[in-house]
Amino acid sequence: MSKTYPPSINRRQLLAAAGGVAVVQGASGEQIQVADSTMPTDPTKIPGSPATPVGDRSPFEKASRRVLGGAISTTPLQDLHGSITPASLHFERHHAGIPAIDPQNYELLIHGMVERPMKFSLAELKRFPATTRICFIECSGNLPIRANAKTTPQSLAGLTSQSEWTGVSLATLFREVGIRPQASWFLAEGSDAAVMTRSIPVAKALDDAMLAYAQNGAAVRPAQGYPVRLLLPGWEGNTSVKWLRRMELSDRPFQTREETSKYTDPLKDGIVRQFSFVMDARSIITFPAYPVSLEPGWIEIRGLAWTGRGHITGVDISTDNGNIWQPAALQAPILPKAHTRFRYLWKWDGSPTQILSRALDETGYLQPTRKQLEAARGAPQGPFAYHYNPITGWQIEADGTVLLAPDPG
Amino acid sequence: MSKTYPPSINRRQLLAAAGGVAVVQGASGEQIQVADSTMPTDPTKIPGSPATPVGDRSPFEKASRRVLGGAISTTPLQDLHGSITPASLHFERHHAGIPAIDPQNYELLIHGMVERPMKFSLAELKRFPATTRICFIECSGNLPIRANAKTTPQSLAGLTSQSEWTGVSLATLFREVGIRPQASWFLAEGSDAAVMTRSIPVAKALDDAMLAYAQNGAAVRPAQGYPVRLLLPGWEGNTSVKWLRRMELSDRPFQTREETSKYTDPLKDGIVRQFSFVMDARSIITFPAYPVSLEPGWIEIRGLAWTGRGHITGVDISTDNGNIWQPAALQAPILPKAHTRFRYLWKWDGSPTQILSRALDETGYLQPTRKQLEAARGAPQGPFAYHYNPITGWQIEADGTVLLAPDPG
Numbered sequence: 145m146s147k148t149y150p151p152s153i154n155r156r157q158l159l160a161a162a163g164g165v166a167v168v169q170g171a172s173g174e175q176i177q178v179a180d181s182t183m184p185t186d187p188t189k190i191p192g193s194p195a196t197p198v199g200d201r202s203p204f205e206k207a208s209r210r211v212l213g214g215a216i217s218t219t220p221l222q223d224l225h226g227s228i229t230p231a232s233l234h235f236e237r238h239h240a241g242i243p244a245i246d247p248q249n250y251e252l253l254i255h256g257m258v259e260r261p262m263k264f265s266l267a268e269l270k271r272f273p274a275t276t277r278i279c280f281i282e283c284s285g286n287l288p289i290r291a292n293a294k295t296t297p298q299s300l301a302g303l304t305s306q307s308e309w310t311g312v313s314l315a316t317l318f319r320e321v322g323i324r325p326q327a328s329w330f331l332a333e334g335s336d337a338a339v340m341t342r343s344i345p346v347a348k349a350l351d352d353a354m355l356a357y358a359q360n361g362a363a364v365r366p367a368q369g370y371p372v373r374l375l376l377p378g379w380e381g382n383t384s385v386k387w388l389r390r391m392e393l394s395d396r397p398f399q400t401r402e403e404t405s406k407y408t409d410p411l412k413d414g415i416v417r418q419f420s421f422v423m424d425a426r427s428i429i430t431f432p433a434y435p436v437s438l439e440p441g442w443i444e445i446r447g448l449a450w451t452g453r454g455h456i457t458g459v460d461i462s463t464d465n466g467n468i469w470q471p472a473a474l475q476a477p478i479l480p481k482a483h484t485r486f487r488y489l490w491k492w493d494g495s496p497t498q499i500l501s502r503a504l505d506e507t508g509y510l511q512p513t514r515k516q517l518e519a520a521r522g523a524p525q526g527p528f529a530y531h532y533n534p535i536t537g538w539q540i541e542a543d544g545t546v547l548l549a550p551d552p553g
Numbered sequence: 554m555s556k557t558y559p560p561s562i563n564r565r566q567l568l569a570a571a572g573g574v575a576v577v578q579g580a581s582g583e584q585i586q587v588a589d590s591t592m593p594t595d596p597t598k599i600p601g602s603p604a605t606p607v608g609d610r611s612p613f614e615k616a617s618r619r620v621l622g623g624a625i626s627t628t629p630l631q632d633l634h635g636s637i638t639p640a641s642l643h644f645e646r647h648h649a650g651i652p653a654i655d656p657q658n659y660e661l662l663i664h665g666m667v668e669r670p671m672k673f674s675l676a677e678l679k680r681f682p683a684t685t686r687i688c689f690i691e692c693s694g695n696l697p698i699r700a701n702a703k704t705t706p707q708s709l710a711g712l713t714s715q716s717e718w719t720g721v722s723l724a725t726l727f728r729e730v731g732i733r734p735q736a737s738w739f740l741a742e743g744s745d746a747a748v749m750t751r752s753i754p755v756a757k758a759l760d761d762a763m764l765a766y767a768q769n770g771a772a773v774r775p776a777q778g779y780p781v782r783l784l785l786p787g788w789e790g791n792t793s794v795k796w797l798r799r800m801e802l803s804d805r806p807f808q809t810r811e812e813t814s815k816y817t818d819p820l821k822d823g824i825v826r827q828f829s830f831v832m833d834a835r836s837i838i839t840f841p842a843y844p845v846s847l848e849p850g851w852i853e854i855r856g857l858a859w860t861g862r863g864h865i866t867g868v869d870i871s872t873d874n875g876n877i878w879q880p881a882a883l884q885a886p887i888l889p890k891a892h893t894r895f896r897y898l899w900k901w902d903g904s905p906t907q908i909l910s911r912a913l914d915e916t917g918y919l920q921p922t923r924k925q926l927e928a929a930r931g932a933p934q935g936p937f938a939y940h941y942n943p944i945t946g947w948q949i950e951a952d953g954t955v956l957l958a959p960d961p962g
Contacts, residue, residue, distance in 0.1 A: 185658050187796070191746050192650025194623030195776070199641040202779045204656050205772045214603030225719035225767035226685040228637065232608040233771065241601025247613050249594050273853050276635040276884050276894055310634035337600050358634035360769065362642065363614045367604070370611045387596070444682050475685050477886050485685055 209233055210298055214241065217367075218302025221430045221448065227278070227475070227483045229305035231360050236367045237283050237303065239338035243387050247371040252355070256330070256393035259322030266357065266371050272312040272320075275354060277377065279481045280306045280450050282423050284380035284407060284530040293539070293547035294434055300536060300548065301428045304450065306483040307368075309375050311356035314349040318393075327393035331400070332374050335389035342383045343397035344376065348421070352377050355388065378452030378481035379421040380530070382407055409530050412522040423452035425511050426533040427459050427486070427503035438544040440494035445472070448483045451505035455479075458504040459486040462537075465498040472501070492540065498549045500537030511535055514551065618642055619707055623650065626776075627711025630839045630857065636687070636884070636892045638714035640769050645776045646692050646712065648747035652796050656780040661764070665739070665802035668731030675766065675780050681721040681729075684763060686786065688890045689715045689859050691832050693789035693816060693939040702948070702956035703843055709945060709957065710837045713859065715892040716777075718784050720765035723758040727802075736802035740809070741783050744798040751792045752806035753785065757830075761786050764797065787861030787890035788830040789939070791816055818939050821931035832861035834920050835942040836868050836895070836912035847953040849903035854881070857892045860914035864888075867913040868895040871946075874907040881910070901949065907958045909946030920944055923960065 207224070209217035217236040219229055236242075247266050255261035283303035291300060327346055334340040344353075356375040357364055364370045369386030376384050382402060397403065397419070409417040427449035432438055449459045455478055460469035472486035486501070502511040512520075514534035524532060537549040616633070618626035626645040628638055645651075656675050664670035692712035700709060736755055743749040753762070765784040766773055773779045778795030785793050791811060806812065806828070818826040836858035841847055858868045864887055869878035881895035895910070911920040921929075923943035933941060946958040 185655075187652035187654055187744050188746050188748050190652075192647065192652045193775075194650060195618070195620045195626035195645045195647070197617035197620060197626070199618075199643065199645075199774050199776045201640075202654075202656075202772060202775050207771060208606035209604070209608075211604045211606055217604035217606070224770045225683065226717045226770050228717045228770040230769055230771045231610075231639070234608065236604045236608075238601065238604070241603060243596035243599075243601045245596055245611075246594075247611075271851075271853070273898060274634065274855065274896060308635045308637045335596050337597050339597050360639055361633045361635050361637040362616060362639045363611060365608050366602075366611050367608045442680075444680070446683065477888065479886065487683060489682060 207233060209235065210302065215239065216303075218298050219305045221297040221302055221428065222433055224430075227306055227448070227485050228360065229307060231307065231362070231365045231368070234305040234307060234359075234365065234368055235283065235303050237381060238336060238367070238386070239340055240336050242366050243336045244366070245335065245371060245387060250371050252372060252388060253390045254317065254321045254393070255390075257324040257327035257395065258393050259324065260320075262321050264317075269312055269355060269357060269372065272316050274310055275313050276308060276310040277352075277354075278306065278308045278479050279375075279377040280304050280483045281375075281381045281384055282450070282452075284382065284420075284423070285528040287529070287532045287534075287536075289524045289527055289529055289532070291548055293550065295548040296435065297428055297430045297433045301426070303381070304448075304483070307359045308361065309354065309356040310358035311354040311372070311375065314353040314355060314374075317355065318346070318349055323393050326395045329394050329397045331390070331392040331394065331398045332383070332385040332388060333390040333392075334385045335387045340382070340385055340402065341398065341400040342385055342402055343400060343419075344374075344383060346393070348376055348379070376421070378423060380407065380423055383421060407530060410522070410525055412520075420531055423450075424531060424533050425449070425451035425453070425456070425503040425505040425509050427501040427511060428536060429499060429501050429538060432499070432540070432546045433538050434546050434548055436546050438492060438540060438546060440492050440544075442489065442491050445488040445490050445499060445501075447486055447501055449474075449486055449501070449503035450481070450483045451503065451509070452481055453509065454481065454506040456484040456503055457506050459484075460502050460504070461488040461490070462500045463490050463492075463497060466500055466535075469502070494542065496540060496542050498537050498539050500535055500549065502535045616642060618644065619711065624648065625712075627707050628714045630706040630711055630837065631842055633839070636715055636857070636894050637769065638716060640716065640771070640774045640777070643714040643716060643768075643774065643777055644692065644712050646790060647745060647776070647795070648749055649745050651775050652745045653775070654744065654780060654796060659780050661781060661797060662799045663726065663730045663802075664799075666733040666736035666804065667802050668733065669729075671730050673726075678721055678764060678781065679766060681725050683719055684722050685717060685719040686761075686763075687715065687717045687888050688784075688786040689713050689892045690784075690790045690793055691859070691861075693791065693829075693832070694937040694941075696938070696941045696943075698933045698936055698938055698941070700957055702959065704957040705844065706837055706839045706842045710835070712790070713857075713892070716768045717770065718763065718765040719767035720763040720781070720784065723762040723764060723783075726764065727755070727758055732802050735804045738803050738806045740799070740801040740803065740807045741792070741794040741797060742799040742801075743794045744796045749791070749794055749811065750807065750809040751794055751811055752809065752828075753783075753792060755802070757785055757788070785830070787832060789816065789832055792830060816939060819931070819934055821929075829940055832859075833940060833942050834858070834860035834862070834865070834912040834914040834918050836910040836920060837945060838908060838910050838947060841908075841949070841955050842947050843955050843957055845955050847901060847949060847955060849901050849953075851898060851900050854897040854899055854908060854910075856895055856910055858883075858895055858910070858912035859890070859892045860912065860918070861890055862918065863890065863915040865893040865912055866915050868893075869911050869913070870897040870899070871909045872899050872901075872906060875909055875944075878911070903951065905949060905951050907946050907948050909944055909958065911944045
């Protein structure tokens, strides 16, 4: 942990250089602002701090996950740039806390309908040919149904994050153990105290699934599945089972708790959809958004779009309540099943309006309005709904206040 | 700083779950291993730790920069995967330490041969249209000339790192201030205590230069130039001036200390090359490498290749002292001026040999041998040389010991 190294900026330097405000660390670790207006503001007049083994962010930077109970935390989308989520700010969702796992004791068992049941240590997994990809992971319940006007991007869609993942492809491991022809599903089981389990079609394993041991270049973080997690690009987050300890091949799904009592989608007329794995296209404007306040003039509308079905092919922006839609610029490279940054330059004239975004993906799927979604599936029953991806946007008031748009689209 | 939050894994959980070894934090911050063989090893039998505002890495993970004096630290290339360098492990090179800068006080001045000299606050810079790119930054002196056999990848080439950078393109800002037709160079000046200054051709600014305020999604780290650095993709690292406070347009270079007494390249016959900005193609095998020990069998040779001139188009591997060269697989997406991960599957039969890598870029440039480099430029004069990118590799002994190859290629 970087806590073992001396902080890279010390109190004297901050007092000397920070222009009247120093941030110092209190005895119990909290940060304290100290006013000291007699100090110079020119950092060229004092030697800086030395190189350190593990760096830290500036004490002036406060971007944080929002913790909801002990089992959920959300990514501060409004504070981030580009497409990568820092590992320290990747959203969390766990069902019985983050287990503490010694990588020396880690073992993965693959058994069931295979020719050669095998156990793999972490070192053995790292010896297999490796693969790397950038992709998002999104919780299937990533929208509060009854959000109020004072909702930030973090609260509206902060259960999606993106990393560069490295690991071994599941196809490689399944070849190693020799899966039998009739094996069509496998169970993925975590080693957390909830023993999180999901049934996954073998077809996904052979397509693009991997066991990831690295995140953004370094080891996977404990909150994201250290030392090894399953990664199913584009699929609902809970299927990318963290702290993976066991995979069992079978000819049918296992009907675990997480796919019968949970993670199913009530539709109209009492029908329930099960194994709704793929995350549909969605977009969110991360700037401007609540609680920003605007002045009239040029504004670059910024946000993220993503789809579990491949590439984002377009993001449309409306700055007039959904009447006219214009294409935003997409930041290259546009990667499949990945957060895609969009930007749209707009001159706000000071009139109240709504700004909205909608994503289009390579399958031709266009992000629906709430009305369209509910016509197809019925209204959500509880405070959250899975796979609920309506167009959202922001209401801009004449005084520059930005609020969540009440019924966008 | 993440130090303000409680650690995400506590002592009790580690004692209970870590299988006989617990890592606890001592009073002065160091990590202590505690043997406790009576404890169970199954993390499913104990609730895990809760979600936190800012996450940390596992206490079992130790990858660190190597600090050389106070002004240099190197990236642990042998511990990393994929292509992104975690911001906490990005190499450092500073000439008078890391300044402590309050972003509220930050100002950038652009003046000289411009129509409208202007100052920009950080908030003003963030209002301009933004752009994002993944690229490497490499120090021009990234190779110890007389490395001994016990040299790690980190010591051999750890002055290169890669981030996803976001900021405003310099072309946009230069349009805003209206640079004059005769302005062909500009001075970039840092606000560190060395007041680091370099002269940069305006052509580079108009090509692909940016002022970066974000690194891997979050704010640029203090050690990499917080709050704003110049970013010149593919050019020697010292020109990407950190903590940028001033740019002055001119019709000629400024001949600063950093481009006369330093960062010039002695060639043969007493000639010295100045303004050698572009980093040539290079590659390094990061696994296997000293101090790894090998067993005969299948080994995935892994490494990084990069070039300041565009895309890497190939990496060749030799496993027989440079006689036969075979192409490695390159991890997509291959981005211009970016670290490109290569991989090559090889069955080691237990005989002593050398494994080598050489990079090829889109201009047709093939990474040279040391002999070819020295025939063109003469032998290096000191312990370091700038733009010194010979083929390197590793000597594998019969007992599996891996050492730096003595005179590769």
